[in-house]
Amino acid sequence: MRFALAWSSLRRHSTRTLLATLGVAVAAAMLLDMVMMSTGLRESFRELLLSRGFQLRLAPKGTLPFDTDATIENTSAIVATLRSNPNIVTVSAVLGGTIHIPVGDRVVTSAALGIDPRVQGDYELLSGKDPLGPDEIAGNDDFLRATGARMGDTLDVATGYDPQLRTYAGSRKLVVTGRVRFLYGAANQLATAMQLATLQEMGGPDRRDDASLFMMKVRSDSEVEPTRTWIERTIPGVSAISTSSALAQVDQRLSYFRQLAIILGTVSLFVGFLLVTTLMTVSVNERISEITVMRALGVSRAHVVQQIVLEGIFITVGGAIAGLGLGLLTARYLNSILSSFPGLPVAIDFFLFQPKAAWMALGLLSLSGIAAGVYPSYRAASLPIATTLRQEAIA
Amino acid sequence: MLIRIAAALLLLQQPSNRTIAIDERLAEDARIAIGDRLVVSARPGASGGDTVIVSAIVKRGADPADIARSEYQVRMHLDQLQKVVGYGDRVDRFAVATRGPAATERAVSDINAAAFGFRAHRSRDIAVGTSRTFQVVSRFHKAIGVITIVASAIFLLCIMLLKVEERRRDVAALRLMGISRATVVRGIVAEAALLALIGCGLGVGVGWVSSQFINWYYQGVYRTPLYFSLITTPIVTLAVGLSLVLGIGAGLLASLRLVRTPPLTLFGR
Numbered sequence: 001m002r003f004a005l006a007w008s009s010l011r012r013h014s015t016r017t018l019l020a021t022l023g024v025a026v027a028a029a030m031l032l033d034m035v036m037m038s039t040g041l042r043e044s045f046r047e048l049l050l051s052r053g054f055q056l057r058l059a060p061k062g063t064l065p066f067d068t069d070a071t072i073e074n075t076s077a078i079v080a081t082l083r084s085n086p087n088i089v090t091v092s093a094v095l096g097g098t099i100h101i102p103v104g105d106r107v108v109t110s111a112a113l114g115i116d117p118r119v120q121g122d123y124e125l126l127s128g129k130d131p132l133g134p135d136e137i138a139g140n141d142d143f144l145r146a147t148g149a150r151m152g153d154t155l156d157v158a159t160g161y162d163p164q165l166r167t168y169a170g171s172r173k174l175v176v177t178g179r180v181r182f183l184y185g186a187a188n189q190l191a192t193a194m195q196l197a198t199l200q201e202m203g204g205p206d207r208r209d210d211a212s213l214f215m216m217k218v219r220s221d222s223e224v225e226p227t228r229t230w231i232e233r234t235i236p237g238v239s240a241i242s243t244s245s246a247l248a249q250v251d252q253r254l255s256y257f258r259q260l261a262i263i264l265g266t267v268s269l270f271v272g273f274l275l276v277t278t279l280m281t282v283s284v285n286e287r288i289s290e291i292t293v294m295r296a297l298g299v300s301r302a303h304v305v306q307q308i309v310l311e312g313i314f315i316t317v318g319g320a321i322a323g324l325g326l327g328l329l330t331a332r333y334l335n336s337i338l339s340s341f342p343g344l345p346v347a348i349d350f351f352l353f354q355p356k357a358a359w360m361a362l363g364l365l366s367l368s369g370i371a372a373g374v375y376p377s378y379r380a381a382s383l384p385i386a387t388t389l390r391q392e393a394i395a
Numbered sequence: 396m397l398i399r400i401a402a403a404l405l406l407l408q409q410p411s412n413r414t415i416a417i418d419e420r421l422a423e424d425a426r427i428a429i430g431d432r433l434v435v436s437a438r439p440g441a442s443g444g445d446t447v448i449v450s451a452i453v454k455r456g457a458d459p460a461d462i463a464r465s466e467y468q469v470r471m472h473l474d475q476l477q478k479v480v481g482y483g484d485r486v487d488r489f490a491v492a493t494r495g496p497a498a499t500e501r502a503v504s505d506i507n508a509a510a511f512g513f514r515a516h517r518s519r520d521i522a523v524g525t526s527r528t529f530q531v532v533s534r535f536h537k538a539i540g541v542i543t544i545v546a547s548a549i550f551l552l553c554i555m556l557l558k559v560e561e562r563r564r565d566v567a568a569l570r571l572m573g574i575s576r577a578t579v580v581r582g583i584v585a586e587a588a589l590l591a592l593i594g595c596g597l598g599v600g601v602g603w604v605s606s607q608f609i610n611w612y613y614q615g616v617y618r619t620p621l622y623f624s625l626i627t628t629p630i631v632t633l634a635v636g637l638s639l640v641l642g643i644g645a646g647l648l649a650s651l652r653l654v655r656t657p658p659l660t661l662f663g664r
Contacts, residue, residue: 019556020553022549023550030543274550337531337538
């Protein structure tokens with residue numbers, strides 16, 4: 001009965017109901033987007049960092065991995081030191097660099113990673129095989145497209161380009177053995193992987209034992225922090241970064257987006273609440289005589305309140321459901337804008353749909369819808385019946 | 396006199412320390428003051444390095460490219476930096492001042508025609524290339540702005556509709572008294588415009604206060620003199636214009652709907 005009365009009351013003012021539902025839908029969409037943004041980037045980055053099980057990273061002191069061109073010297077000694085710690089299960093040293101490949105009358109420039117393919121955590125193999133030999137190279141689709149190379153092709157690969165003399169410091173012939181996807185690669189970025197020793201040799205004497213980054217797997221999560229402290233104490237000149245400290249750095253750098261999400265999310269919630277409250281207040285004021293007559297006929301106060309609150313819930317839930325679809329669509333569009341950040345890994349999503357967060361957002365909105373209807377309905381249902389009927393008759 | 400000459404000779408024999416300028420962020424964090432001696436090296440923890448004297452603490456420029464990077468900046472003499480980082484007699488770039496736009500075009504084409512191993516770029520082109528991050532942020536803000544405008548438009552339309560609907564009996568009375576439909580519509584639209592104008596005034600005020608707060612907060616967070624929020628005349632004009640158009644449009648729609656309903660129906664008869 002209450003449902004039927006609430007529904008017919010909403011249908012009586014169809015334009016108003018439609019507009020209010022639409023307003024709530026936009027507010028819900030915005031709220032959902034902002035909830036997705038406030039948690040998405042962090043969660044997406046965390047998933048990416050832990051995707052290969054490396055819980056610790058070592059970068060040159062005071063820097064984040066690949067944040068600058070700085071490198072760490074004496075890689076072999078550092079690897080030996082790290083392996084002496086029984087808590088460290090795997091050590092993967094990575095050197096970053098730039099390589100140049102002459103193709104016809106042009107030169108293709110690409111990022112290169114020197115890695116140990118057996119323990120690497122930077123790419124996933126799509127076809128072919130890992131560059132296990134010293135004269136082998138694997139590239140991503142953008143690289144293979146730019147060079148026109150296929151599996152088994154041999155490329156002249158050079159490093160250390162001197163623009164004044166137009167010469168290269170190191171040059172090698174490398175065979176393309178694999179097609180890979182780099183986990184941390186940016187959109188349209190040309191990237192390759194080869195043996196660490198190969199890239200070190202190509203970099204000349206200065207880079208013979210250098211690495212840009214070390215990635216480590218630790219026996220258990222509880223050992224991460226003690227191991228990190230041990231590394232910082234034992235190896236000078238490096239910063240040991242755990243997943244949580246890397247996330248904290250990212251949080252600090254991108255705090256703007258999180259704060260924007262919180263502010264806009266709160267505003268959306270408030271707007272949705274305000275919209276339903278205004279609608280319910282006006283609707284109740286319009287129906288004072290109707291409500292009073294119902295009360296005079298013996299309909300209980302609770303019944304009246306429930307019917308009006310139900311109207312608010314219908315509008316809010318209807319708007320929230322429409323807003324869910326609208327929010328997912330707009331999130332995809334906004335994500336496509338932010339994904340074009342220069343240098344941002346393709347795998348990072350600013351807007352990540354997490355059911356828990358989505359339900360929380362929509363639950364909050366529904367609660368605000370209920371709250372919006374409670375006060376005006378209670379006020380209307382509490383009016384003195386006889387006086388109100390008399391006033392309405394005079395009016 | 397003899398003592399003065401001896402002191403001068405002693406100074407000549409000592410290696411003269413070069414001076415550097417550091418940015419205020421580094422000075423504050425590392426508690427470095429003018430006159431302090433520092434050892435600079437290209438690699439962290441490397442032995443040796445050059446001892447330098449801090450001669451100046453400089454204010455950071457309002458460069459958006461630095462915003463998300465918590466880097467420190469040090470300015471050194473070119474030859475000293477080349478020596479410290481083992482860069483030989485090389486530089487990353489030359490900045491060239493020209494006499495005007497025409498001279499710039501000539502210089503760019505002359506250098507590119509004659510130079511071997513490097514290219515000349517206009518500062519404007521470099522600025523475009525390096526500001527991609529901010530173009531992305533700007534596009535994002537515009538998209539959020541469009542969503543906000545859509546939400547505001549619906550909200551405004553809804554509120555205006557409700558406001559006008561509240562006046563059903565007034566409008567019915569006016570119509571029964573012989574007031575024309577056009578007069579009623581004009582009256583309601585004028586009221587909507589006034590309401591929108593008052594809202595605009597309040598909105599500009601709230602926007603200005605928010606803008607001040609945003610600048611104060613983010614300048615502190617990122618330690619930069621950069622302005623994060625600017626309220627300009629075109630922005631205020633756009634916001635006020637849009638609100639007025641939306642307010643008047645909503646008022647017009649709602650009033651037209653009302654005056655088309657027979658007065659007795661509006662009375663509920």
